[in-house]
Every structure is written in structure tokens, then in C-alpha cells.
Amino acid sequence: MEHKIKLPLTSEAIEGFKSGDYVFLTGELYVARDAAHKRMNEALDQGNNLPIPIKNQTIYYMGPSPARQGRAIGSAGPTTASRMDKYAPRLLDLGLKGMVGKGKRSKEVIDAIVRNKAVYFAAVGGAGALLSKCIKESEVICYDDLGAEAIRKLYVEDFPVIVVIDSKGNNLYETAILKYKKD
Amino acid sequence: MKNIRAEKITEEVKEMCILANHYLSSDMNSRLNNAVNVEESPLGKKILNQLKENLEIADKEQIPICQDTGMAVLFVDIGQDIHIEGGLITDAINEGVKKGYTEGFLRKSVVKDPIERVNTNDNTPAVIHYNVVEGDQLKIILAPKGFGSENMSQIFMLKPADGIEGVKEAILKAVKDAGPNACPPMVVGVGIGGTFEKAALMAKQALTRDFDDRPTKEWVRNLEDEMLERINRLGIGPGGLGGSTTALAVNINTYATHIAGLPVAVNICCHVNRHITRIL
Ligand code: SF4
Numbered sequence: 180m181e182h183k184i185k186l187p188l189t190s191e192a193i194e195g196f197k198s199g200d201y202v203f204l205t206g207e208l209y210v211a212r213d214a215a216h217k218r219m220n221e222a223l224d225q226g227n228n229l230p231i232p233i234k235n236q237t238i239y240y241m242g243p244s245p246a247r248q249g250r251a252i253g254s255a256g257p258t259t260a261s262r263m264d265k266y267a268p269r270l271l272d273l274g275l276k277g278m279v280g281k282g283k284r285s286k287e288v289i290d291a292i293v294r295n296k297a298v299y300f301a302a303v304g305g306a307g308a309l310l311s312k313c314i315k316e317s318e319v320i321c322y323d324d325l326g327a328e329a330i331r332k333l334y335v336e337d338f339p340v341i342v343v344i345d346s347k348g349n350n351l352y353e354t355a356i357l358k359y360k361k362d
Numbered sequence: 363m364k365n366i367r368a369e370k371i372t373e374e375v376k377e378m379c380i381l382a383n384h385y386l387s388s389d390m391n392s393r394l395n396n397a398v399n400v401e402e403s404p405l406g407k408k409i410l411n412q413l414k415e416n417l418e419i420a421d422k423e424q425i426p427i428c429q430d431t432g433m434a435v436l437f438v439d440i441g442q443d444i445h446i447e448g449g450l451i452t453d454a455i456n457e458g459v460k461k462g463y464t465e466g467f468l469r470k471s472v473v474k475d476p477i478e479r480v481n482t483n484d485n486t487p488a489v490i491h492y493n494v495v496e497g498d499q500l501k502i503i504l505a506p507k508g509f510g511s512e513n514m515s516q517i518f519m520l521k522p523a524d525g526i527e528g529v530k531e532a533i534l535k536a537v538k539d540a541g542p543n544a545c546p547p548m549v550v551g552v553g554i555g556g557t558f559e560k561a562a563l564m565a566k567q568a569l570t571r572d573f574d575d576r577p578t579k580e581w582v583r584n585l586e587d588e589m590l591e592r593i594n595r596l597g598i599g600p601g602g603l604g605g606s607t608t609a610l611a612v613n614i615n616t617y618a619t620h621i622a623g624l625p626v627a628v629n630i631c632c633h634v635n636r637h638i639t640r641i642l
Pocket of ligand 1: 256257258304305306428429430431507508509510511512543544545632633634
């Protein structure tokens with residue numbers, strides 16, 4: 180099934196997603212990867228606020244290449260999500276609703292997705308030039324010193340993703356392989 | 363004795379960094395085109411078509427194929443009859459990487475220290491492997507390596523008794539463990555024999571070999587063919603979302619080894635298997 184969705188995600192939208200669905204996202208998307216997650220986690224440990232409003236938001240695990248003049252961003256495909264597994268359950272419990280990345284997630288993350296009725300999407304890994312065309316605006320909002328790892332806010336239009344882990348915990352990485360496995 | 367100027371090396375490496383990140387080699391392109399035709403899963407086909415479109419956009423609009431423009435890995439064959447003047451070859455190469463990544467709008471993905479993790483902001487240092495050969499040529503292979511797939515690489519110190527079946531199991535295990543993380547369809551580089559580090563080096567080098575340039579030993583050719591077929595029966599598919607195209611190629615390099623050992627290194631690469639060669 181295909182969905183066209185406005186960000187931020189609503190509970191109704193998330194409930195309608197099934198593992199394997201194709202979704203086009205339009206709206207604001209936050210970007211953070213390894214170093215930014217580590218810093219956000221440290222901020223929480225110290226009792227400080229997060230630098231972004233996490234509630235109902237979606238985070239894209241990505242570190243872009245530099246933009247050429249006149250462009251919003253450079254190449255901008257997903258990075259491996261499992262490196263954020265250590266931090267994701269805490270953010271989900273604080274209200275994060277969507278994650279966009281590539282690759283497997285841990286059991287702890289899947290449990291947190293189900294517990295918080297959230298969703299994990301995959302974008303096509305290694306298609307950074309193609310995906311960049313759907314990113315209309317990009318702004319670094321904090322942790323500027325981290326360069327490609329700074330936290331950004333994007334405005335995306337019809338950004339294509341696939342529901343991998345839905346709010347019930349169904350996992351496309353496990354089910355799809357079985358369908359095409361031949362031995 | 364042939365003289366090669368260090369600045370010339372810098373210029374070449376700079377261009378190579380930019381080209382490698384915007385264009386794939388023709389053997390990669392033809393495997394990808396072929397995969398679109400044979401892929402069984404509709405979603406898999408759609409993803410493969412997106413990868414083709416991605417390559418077209420990278421070319422037309424000069425956007426890197428992937429945002430992870432990699433750590434620069436170089437294999438440099440130095441003919442023993444050449445003389446490099448005007449600086450140290452390693453400095454010249456690193457200067458080329460710095461210029462290529464800065465002027466070419468490529469991502470700087472290198473941190474100075476593995477624990478302190480401060481970005482060097484120019485993608486240096488490169489990882490450079492030198493080899494002295496006969497003749498008066500300087501051959502440079504540049505292979506920018508992304509870490510989504512690099513992180514899924516494995517090394518197995520098998521016993522001689524494990525034999526070729528053990529090797530097959532090791533390769534399949536590495537590919538299965540990599541799954542969606544390595545941005546399939548993958549290219550699988552394998553090094554069999556040598557020592558711990560020699561096997562790893564061969565696996566990396568195998569990734570830079572043209573797919574049509576087949577190994578001379580028959581058992582190695584057969585193993586490449588069998589492994590490609592078996593990997594594509596695993597069902598992982600494009601993006602790891604199911605399908606019959608999990609790998610585009612398996613390249614295997616081999617070397618002599620010790621009576622007590624059978625090292626097998628599996629260097630996983632994604633479909634953005636970048637490499638470019640220049641001969642000076
Ligand atoms: S694994 Fe390859 S295709 Fe995937 S993000 Fe890394 S460099 Fe890009």
C-alpha cells in the first residue's frame with residue numbers, strides 16, 4: 180500500500196502503516212546521527228533539555244555531503260540505524276514517533292517502537308543523489324561543530340521511504356527475506 | 363629512470379577522488395542493469411531502478427552517488443625504476459585527497475583518533491598500501507570505502523581441516539550478518555590464505571578487480587560463481603527488503619599460507635563499489 184503523509188506523524192497515520200508499505204513524507208524532518216545522538220543522550224543525563232522538540236517528530240539518520248552553491252543539500256541517503264540503537268529507546272519514550280535509516284534494529288528498539296506506537300522506515304541506502312532531490316530546505320540547528328554530524332532540520336517533499344518495522348512490531352527485514360529465500 | 367613530480371600525483375589523486383564518487387566503473391553499471399532485468403521481487407526491482415536513476419542524477423547534477431564518500435583507500439604500485447621528485451609520495455597523495463574532498467564537495471568522514479574522534483575536516487589521512495614492482499610506471503588505484511558495508515566485514519581464522527566447505531560457510535555467514543546494513547546488492551571481496559592481515563588486504567584488493575578479469579585458478583573461478591549464486595538464493599534482496607539480487611559479484615583473491623592455517627577475510631562492499639585506476 181502507498182501513503183502520502185504530512186509530517187509530523189499522527190497516531191492515526193502510524194496505525195495505518197503496515198510493514199512493507201511505501202510512504203511519501205512531506206514536511207519537517209530532523210537529521211541526527213552518531214555524534215549528535217551521543218550529545219543528546221549526555222544532555223538528558225545531565226538533566227538538560229534536548230535541543231530539538233522531540234515529541235511526535237521524526238529523525239532521519241543521515242550525514243550529508245556538502246551542498247554545491249544554490250542547492251539545499253548534497254548527497255543525502257540514510258546511514259546504518261543500528262548505531263543509534265543504544266539511544267533510540269530513550270528518545271522514543273520521550274515522544275519520538277518516526278525514525279528513517281537503513282538496516283536492522285535491536286530488540287530493545289523494536290520493543291520501544293511497539294510500546295510507544297512508533298515506526299521505523301528505511302530509505303534506500305546508497306541513493307543519496309536521488310533522495311537529495313526531495314529535500315527542499317536544510318538548516319543546521321545545533322551542534323554546528325560536528326560538521327556532517329550536526330543536527331539539521333529539513334523540509335522534504337514526497338520523500339520516499341518504506342515501512343520496515345510498524346507499530347505492531349512486524350519487521351519487513353525478517354518477513355521479506357523468507358519470501359525469496361530458496362534453500 | 364623516469365621522474366614523476368609530486369604535484370602531478372596530487373593532481374591525479376584529486377581528480378580520482380571526485381570521479382570515483384560520481385561515476386561507477388562500467389562493469390558495475392552493467393551488473394546493475396542486468397540485475398534490474400532478473401530481479402524477482404517487485405519492490406526489489408523498484409529499488410534497483412532507483413539506484414540506476416541515482417547514478418544518472420549523480421552524473422548529470424554532480425551530486426555524489428552516496429553521501430558517504432568514504433575513507434580513501436589506495437593501492438599504489440611503484441615501478442622500481444621511477445624517481446619521485448618534489449616531495450614525499452605519501453604527502454602528495456594525502457594532499458590530493460584533501461583537495462579532492464574539499465574542492466569536490468565530498469563528505470569529510472575521517473576522525474583523527476578512533477577514541478577521541480575529532481574530524482580532520484579534509485578526509486585525510488588516506489589508507490595507502492604500497493607495492494614495489496618492476497618497470498617505470500606508477501599505478502594508483504583509489505577506492506573510497508563507505509563504512510556501512512565496511513563495518514559488516516569479517517575475518518575467519520579457519521583450520522586447514524575446514525577446507526573449501528568452511529570457506530563457503532564463512533562467506534555466507536558474513537553476507538547474512540551484513541544483510542540490510544551493507545546496502546545490498548553487495549559486492550563481496552574475499553581473501554583466502556596468507557596471514558591475518560594479508561587475507562584482509564586481499565579481500566579489499568579483490569573489490570577493485572574488474573568483474574570480467576577472472577582468476578587464473580579454476581577452483582577460484584568456480585568458487586566465485588557458486589558463491590554468487592548461493593548468496594542470491596539467500597533472499598536478502600535490494601535494500602535487504604527481499605529479492606533475488608543480494609550480490610552483484612563475488613571477487614576472490616588467494617595467496618600461499620601456513621601449514622596450520624586457512625585465513626578467510628570477507629570485505630563487504632555495497633552497490634556503490636567505487637574504484638578508479640590511473641597509470642603515470
Ligand atoms: S554502505 Fe555504501 S551505499 Fe550504503 S551508505 Fe555506505 S557507502 Fe553508501
